[in-house]
Amino acid sequence: MRALPVALIGLVLLSGASLLVGATNLWNTPLDTGMVLAISRVPRTLAALLAGAGLALAGVVVQQSVQNRLVDPGLIGTPEAAMLGLLAITLIAPGAALMVKMSVASLTALAGTAVFFMLARLVPRRDPMLLPLVGLIYGGILGAVVLWLAWATDLVQFISIWRTGEFSGVLRGRYELLWIIAGLALILFVLADRITLLGLGEDYARALGLNYLQTVLLGLGCVAVTFSVVVVTVGAMPFVGLVVPNIVSRWRGDNLRQNLPWVALLGAVFVLGADLLGRVVRWPYEIPAATVFAVFGAALFLWLLNSRKARHHG
Amino acid sequence: MIEITNLSLSRDGVKILHDVSLRLPQGRLAAIIGPNGAGKSTLLHCMAGLLVPDHGQVYVNGQDIHALREQSRALILSLLTQSQGAVPRLSVRDLVAFGRWPHHRGRPGPADHAVIAEAMTRFDLDALAQRSVDSLSGGQRQRAFVAMAYAQSTPWMFLDEPLAALDPKYVRDIMDRLHNMTGPDSGQRSIALVLHDLSVAARYADFCIAMKDGRIVAAGPWREIVTSELLSDLYDTPLRLAELDGAPVVVGL
Numbered sequence: 027m028r029a030l031p032v033a034l035i036g037l038v039l040l041s042g043a044s045l046l047v048g049a050t051n052l053w054n055t056p057l058d059t060g061m062v063l064a065i066s067r068v069p070r071t072l073a074a075l076l077a078g079a080g081l082a083l084a085g086v087v088v089q090q091s092v093q094n095r096l097v098d099p100g101l102i103g104t105p106e107a108a109m110l111g112l113l114a115i116t117l118i119a120p121g122a123a124l125m126v127k128m129s130v131a132s133l134t135a136l137a138g139t140a141v142f143f144m145l146a147r148l149v150p151r152r153d154p155m156l157l158p159l160v161g162l163i164y165g166g167i168l169g170a171v172v173l174w175l176a177w178a179t180d181l182v183q184f185i186s187i188w189r190t191g192e193f194s195g196v197l198r199g200r201y202e203l204l205w206i207i208a209g210l211a212l213i214l215f216v217l218a219d220r221i222t223l224l225g226l227g228e229d230y231a232r233a234l235g236l237n238y239l240q241t242v243l244l245g246l247g248c249v250a251v252t253f254s255v256v257v258v259t260v261g262a263m264p265f266v267g268l269v270v271p272n273i274v275s276r277w278r279g280d281n282l283r284q285n286l287p288w289v290a291l292l293g294a295v296f297v298l299g300a301d302l303l304g305r306v307v308r309w310p311y312e313i314p315a316a317t318v319f320a321v322f323g324a325a326l327f328l329w330l331l332n333s334r335k336a337r338h339h340g
Numbered sequence: 341m342i343e344i345t346n347l348s349l350s351r352d353g354v355k356i357l358h359d360v361s362l363r364l365p366q367g368r369l370a371a372i373i374g375p376n377g378a379g380k381s382t383l384l385h386c387m388a389g390l391l392v393p394d395h396g397q398v399y400v401n402g403q404d405i406h407a408l409r410e411q412s413r414a415l416i417l418s419l420l421t422q423s424q425g426a427v428p429r430l431s432v433r434d435l436v437a438f439g440r441w442p443h444h445r446g447r448p449g450p451a452d453h454a455v456i457a458e459a460m461t462r463f464d465l466d467a468l469a470q471r472s473v474d475s476l477s478g479g480q481r482q483r484a485f486v487a488m489a490y491a492q493s494t495p496w497m498f499l500d501e502p503l504a505a506l507d508p509k510y511v512r513d514i515m516d517r518l519h520n521m522t523g524p525d526s527g528q529r530s531i532a533l534v535l536h537d538l539s540v541a542a543r544y545a546d547f548c549i550a551m552k553d554g555r556i557v558a559a560g561p562w563r564e565i566v567t568s569e570l571l572s573d574l575y576d577t578p579l580r581l582a583e584l585d586g587a588p589v590v591v592g593l
Contacts, residue, residue, distance in 0.1 A: 093426050219438075227423050229390055229423075233417075233419035233421075234492070235410050235442030276429075281431070
């Protein structure tokens with residue numbers, strides 16, 4: 027059980043580094059150091075931690091619901107469905123309050139994810155690679171609709187903020203919605219046993235007394251709200267929900283009662299690490315955290331696929 | 341006692357169960373046999389409340405199984421089925437412990453832990469307790485899932501092809517344990533299972549449900565109703581029920 031202290035120290039060190047690193051040098055600035063920290067660096071650090079934890083938890087929920095570890099809610103149309111809702115409400119009622127826009131985005135994200143869930147029930151399960159591909163195509167179609175709608179209404183620049191997740195725009199007053207994720211995480215911790223049961227498949231889940239549809243809807247509801255919050259505040263960030271749950275599952279198994287905290291913690295650390303790396307590689311310019319994560323995430327994913335094969339033959 | 345009356349079920353416009361009626365007494369090991377596509381698995385899932393019939397009712401111990409909520413149903417019957425998705429990375433003990441979930445809904449008490457420990461020992465899983473289910477051999481994995489269903493402590497257990505792809509050694513192992521469960525020292529559980537190996541069915545089952553084309557061809561105590569003629573008719577191929585060293589076997593002619 028030495029892993030927990032190591033992870034917590036890593037979290038503290040990364041957070042410390044995140045407070046210190048940025049385009050502005052804290053010790054040699056015309057600005058007030060305390061102000062820079064309070065308005066920019068602390069919100070940015072918290073935003074990365076919350077978004078990372080939320081995206082990783084969402085990954086577990088979707089993977090358990092469809093019984094396929096290669097599925098990432100970021101790559102099956104959930105963020106695109108949220109964008110569709112945001113775009114629609116922006117066009118219909120441009121002056122709507124942020125909470126209204128958020129709620130609409132959550133509803134369309136839930137609808138988009140529910141459609142994927144129904145698709146998953148139709149896709150044969152013999153080859154686990156099939157479902158993620160179906161998800162990619164489905165997400166691609168939704169993404170194309172979003173882009174077309176934005177292009178037709180001259181809002182392409184507007185949606186580009188949602189499409190690539192990055193934290194340079196995070197300031198005090200512009201990230202607080204992400205705290206909703208902390209609440210969702212608590213709900214998911216309460217549901218942990220039920221979500222583990224989903225992973226046994228519908229027949230077993232129901233035979234063990236679970237209200238299957240209600241549990242799936244609750245879980246996907248948490249996923250939808252997480253994505254709409256993340257898309258609105260920092261932008262979509264694929265691969266987090268794929269890589270982190272797979273690492274935790276291989277390392278510690280699928281008993282979510284014990285492992286959900288690890289999923290949240292590793293998700294937070296990884297995304298903050300990606301953001302930090304993006305800040306330093308070509309300082310004082312920045313590379314979006316989503317881009318950094320996609321590079322590492324894709325590499326990790328390939329490794330996971332490869333070692334998966336080795337297990338089958340061994 | 342299970343009472344099934346006029347059960348019909350269609351899927352995608354194809355009728356799978358035709359007006360099935362059946363009485364299944366308690367404390368037996370009932371084998372559901374019949375050729376591929378006879379509707380055996382569908383009937384079992386219907387009895388477990390997981391498939392909703394177009395017509396007819398299933399009463400288990402006097403309760404209409406389709407009118408019950410999942411939560412209450414899980415206290416009356418347990419199910420072993422063919423899992424299709426990824427094998428869970430749960431330890432064997434965690435998997436067996438989930439059998440108690442309908443009883444405690446997340447807060448296991450001392451009584452639950454006692455049942456889990458007994459189930460682990462009964463199915464020889466103590467040495468495997470911390471192993472991940474996805475690292476087990478097929479036979480060990482099946483034993484772990486049967487132990488989970490056993491830990492659910494329900495009067496009825498339904499098993500859909502529990503022996504699929506198992507070596508003779510594991511077949512015997514699992515069938516011996518199941519058969520023991522219907523005995524008085526294990527609370528006289530009632531078991532219904534879909535079987536393909538007729539010699540295994542002949543050896544262990546004390547009740548037979550023979551199905552063909554979505555209908556019940558015959559149902560009753562195994563010794564009274566199962567004959568070479570019944571089996572040959574059922575499977576449309578000459579079969580003979582014989583005895584070898586005192587044990588019943590079924591051979592193709």
